[in-house]
Amino acid sequence: MRTERGGRSKTRSLIEFIAVSVLAGALAAGLVIPFAGFAGQGSEKASEAVQSLPQELDIEPVGIRSRILAADGSLIATLYEQNRVPVSLTQVSPIMRKAIIAIEDSRFYEHGALDLKGTLRAMVRNQTEGGVQQGGSSITQQYVKLSLVEKARNAEERRRATAVTYQRKLAELRYAIAVESELSKDQILERYLNLVNFGDGAYGVQAAAQHYFRTTAKNLTLPQAAMLAGLVKNPTGYDPTNNMTRARARRDLVIRRMLELHVITAAEANKALKAPVINRAQIQKVPNGCASSRYPFYCEYVVSKLLDNPALGRTSKERDHYLKTGGLTVRTSLDPRMQAAAQASINEHTKRKDTAIAAITIVEPGTGLVKAMVQSKPYGRGKNQTAYNYNVEKSYPGGFGGFQNGSTMKAFTIAAAIQKGLPLTYRINSPQQINLSNKKFRTCHGWTRDPDYTPQNSTRGGNLTMVEAARYSTNTYFLQLSQRVGLCSIATIAGKLGMYNAQTLEPLDQVVSMTLGVGYVTPLMLSNAYATFAARGKYCRPLVVTSISDKARRPIETPGIDCNQAIAPEVADGVNQVLSAVMDPGGTGGRLRFGTRDMAGKTGTIQQNLAVWYSGYTPNLAAAAVVADANLPYTNLMYGHTLDGRDIRDPTGSGTAGPLWQTAMEKALKGLPVERFVAPKAITVKGDKKDIPPVWGMSPEEAADVLRQAGFEVTVAEERVDSEESEGTVAYTDPRTREGAPEGAVITLYLSNGRNG
Template sequence: MRTDRGGRSKTRALVTFLAVSVMSGALAAGLAVPFAGLAGVGSEKVVETVQTLPRELEIEPVAVRSRILAADGTVIATLYEQNRLPVPLSYISPIMRKAIVAIEDSRFYEHGALDLKGTLRAMLRNQTAGDVQQGGSSITQQYVKLSLVEKAKTAEERHRATAVTYERKLTELRYAIAVESQYSKDEILERYLNVVNFGDGAYGVQAAAQHYFRTTAKNLTLPQAALLAGLVKNPTGYDPTNSMARAKARRDVVIRRMLELKVISPHQANVALKTPVIDPDRVLKVPNGCASSKYPFYCEYVVSKLLQNPALGRTVKDREHYLKTGGLTVTTSLDRRIQKAAQASIDEHSKRTDSAVAAITVVEPGTGLVKAMVQSRPYGRGSFQTAYNYNVEKSYPGGFGGFQNGSTMKAFTVAAAISKGIPLDYRINSPQQINLSGKKFRTCTGWTRDPDYTPQNSTQGGNLTMVEAARYSTNTYFLQLSQRVGLCAIAKTAQALGMYNGQTLEPLDQVISMTLGVGYVTPLMLSNAYATFAARGKYCKPLLVTAVLDKSRRPIKTPGIECKQALKPEVADGVNRVLSAVMEPGGTGGRLNFGNWDLAGKTGTIQENKAVWYAGYAPNLAAAAVVADANLPYTNLMYRHTLDGRDISDPTGSGTAGPLWRTAMEGALDGMSLRRFVAPRPTTADGDRQEIPPIHGLNPDEAEDKLRQAGFDVVIADDRVRSPENEGTVAYTDPRAREGAPEGSLITVYLSDGD
């Protein structure tokens, strides 16, 4: 009996539900499922469907387009899967609300989830016509269907949400009842107008108003509202950008329906019917993605940083989806004025058709904010275009990974030397060529040497101070200085200032020629490292994303300005003095000086002229410019390469990359407040020299022991020298005892040959 009662209960539930469903049109012919569709359906199957229907619709947020902004709030890119910008009902014009209700569900405010009268009328008309002439779904039911489609994450789920089956209709029916009990009519209408597809890629009424009319949902006129309301039935077929005639015919149906319902007057209808549908020239396409941005390379690098932020999702795929659907507002550090100045430099000194490429990055000292990023080859897949960003590391598909940086590395040798107490007037005899074959250089793990290394200068040599050697970029000076300072100290200094291999993302190699350029370095990396000198030793991680807000304007956690004191201020002041000499008359960067600014910098030319650099800074800004061959295998710039449409006959850091740096920096600094470098302390300029104990005439073991006890590192030179001292005893040291040396310095001991 219990089973019979249960069966009768199920039957009553089925009969009641199906009766309401049929009467409401949920299963009516011509609406979604023909009556005949139920003929082969068993009652148990229908009962099962009815009883397992969910009672509440879990509505997920609709996809909303995100925006990337420059520092001044200007939109530089829009990202979306659906071009949508939700607005509250109060921001939607009353005439738009009336138009959509008139054509889609004129009794919307009178019935519940189901419009019995409207459904029966639609059913009769459709049966008479023999096909679907009029829909019976209420706005609530339509909203449910759209929500289910939005919620679908797979093709199978999307199919289920749109399948022509009684199960789908029954599900929509149950959901519609739940929605009507959960939300007011105005809330449902608001949600519906923000989710519906209005054709040509515009989702929601606000995006549609902007797209077709360059207006807002709040300011839509009668003919505009009628057009949008008419699009809902067939967004593609009635799209005015596809067919103006079909769009007008459908719009006029809406206007006449509004007149029939007395929503508008005959005069309003007549005026609206005579109004042109759209002005094709005013249709506004909302660009999607970084490729459509005015700053595509900067934008893509920003996106790569966002995809590393776990606050946007558990996986990269989740973050990418959220970025395109979450309605985020991403503010960046891009300064459009500085970007314009940097771009003007690229335009003045290069052409997109050049075989060589040029790139410039500008960074703000003391914050790490990346103000500008430009390059000579534009974004694209065509001829003389590229998808590679030549300014950044290879941490994402578009990152090129840098170029060897040449003598710009000497700045880190200077910083390491000053940190060890070596004075700015420290002299080293620096001949035009030097034999370093087999010479030992200290690394962080031991020693390294090159069995055959005889480097030479491309500029002036002599018995030079550190300042003079930097001014002339004397290779043999800095190689000897790096031997005395140690490669480990240079590597640690560079690493503390954010330098690493832009291809492998590993630390720079500690090789004998490190001070002349090593690994692959990017303009972003180098400009930010030099910004540390300008900021008196304060290193800040490069920062492009300064804020992220969700669609409710709530902040999302994102890395902010992150700085540390990487160098003592007095050390950075010393570096600034040394690198300022580069830009004084007679220096390799002397022709790049301008205005009353305190400027410092360094040239860089890599072996065989495959890339040339100029990196420099004022207290306000730092920038690095590079000109290079970006095609594998890299070739010498002076052989069959052009810049600004002309053959590169003599590629140099100062003459080739330098003008790009100067023009960019001159424009970027224009209008900024004049600031000065802090002069180095006398103790920094004079160094911290310790007395070298006398060891002349001692045997090597005794000499080494004495020097190590005094706090020095020691290496015994392989070659013996002429000296009155006994053979095999100490002839002299480098540096000489009378000069002294900072504690921990490398003392090279030369033994006498006895002559």
């Protein structure tokens, strides 16, 4: 409801508006500026122009800077189009209010939408001196103009909002009348003080007070308030960081005007005139954007997730604008202590000038909260810097898109085998080299084979159990195991645990060598997948944004913790026991164990040493560390590459990437409770096995038929073996009849060569 005062103000403003319009036509000049085009149109045209103008000002909320916070509430970054922190008028010192009124509109509380007396004085002077020598805009008119400029979304709209035309000036007056009829003088002054530009990137009186004087709007002194009030007329020209002499002269003019209006005493004025304009050492810049953040890569990844959130706008452009003007508070999962732990590892084991890069991500099992994300190349465009985030996928501009992950894929093969019922004691004869040329491997869409594939081990082989093969990372064991469980089951489990090609965003390829590494994966992806094992099969989507609230502290919808039981707990328990053996003495990760915590992990080295990994976890935390060549084309790490300032002579997952993982995890786990893995059930260790029918002495066709009827799949070994059985008949099976095998397992037939060795 409009007040009686508001009605009188509107009536008075209308009278003043009409008077000024008539005078404008009569003088053939502007209200404050020359209107040459309008002068020849006459009073009738002016009247028509006035009637066609809009009568209400659609005021958009003032742009407010947003903040991105770490999990503990500390600041990660500030985002803004204009550095602004709105405050109420009661939070602005009385002397600041008096200063701005004295210099900009001394009769503000006495006139309506425009100051007729001031406007007429400006018109006469401008007309007499033949140009724009004096302005007559009231604070309300200035507020209208600033609002129209703030509302502009492109260069054309900004041009129209500031055009030197009679129509634009009349529109401002009409809008001013509407504003004065709806808002009180205090409300207008409050909005004006929060909107106006105070120079050097500070918008609004609170941001300006913080920027120039490291104080608040409420605590501004007379000389400080006078300096800020003087800036409004020309924020660049009177900016003390640009021209201290002009800034002082303008400030002193404001002080003398306040004295002239009896706002301050002569003693106060003299004291203020002697005060320094600013102390340059006190100027406080508010960094803008992720490039200025302590954690720029993490920050950029957070922003990319925010720009994908439809709750912030219909389009990416709208979301970006809202993010920088909505006064949002974005809380993230980043733990500064764990981030510092990971960064300490980077600092200890790498140098900026290294030709190889290193990256580490730490994730919390059971929540998916991304606690830390670091890399060896700092953020920037200069030498030994990068704008790429080596920890994340290529689905946003800064994402590098991962590296081949090598034998860390064996963890998913282990999970697939346990899920099929193969015991942890499952033995496979694993020679140093094996011929898998043209061997069939089942995929989700049929079969695949490699016409020329004879892989070998980089570690020991033999007749190994699954636990032993994991401890030594025996390639020929896991290739045969992947053939028996099928590539489809491995790919399915990996997909459920968030593994996909970080370059193409497509599922991982189902190829014969899949268990030895496939596609491109990221430290974030791999650490979160391994966190699923730590959480007993509960997969959680990686989460960096935990909450968003608007300027009124109201929550804005954002995806929260999103978990599901991707694999059975007993399967994860079995994986944990197998991968724990990797970190036992003699295992490839044995040197990386520390303390008394339960921990598990897996090394990864891809062909030609283009990248090496260590991914490991405890029940509390999971982390993945990678060392790689990040330049195209990728080259072997042991030829011409350095890490920690030294040549890499023997790149391995345990010896090269492992120390990065170890240092980061040891520091990050400090203070966290010691938790234990759940021991797997006996059936997981020993397996849910069916009897294998005896088929020795049978023809391969007959034996295959018997075994298939019993629920097994069958393959025939190429090499023939010494045996008492007739040549060409079955000598024995792998696994052996006495061992049994889970339903659906692949049984290999070894045929006799007819010689009893």
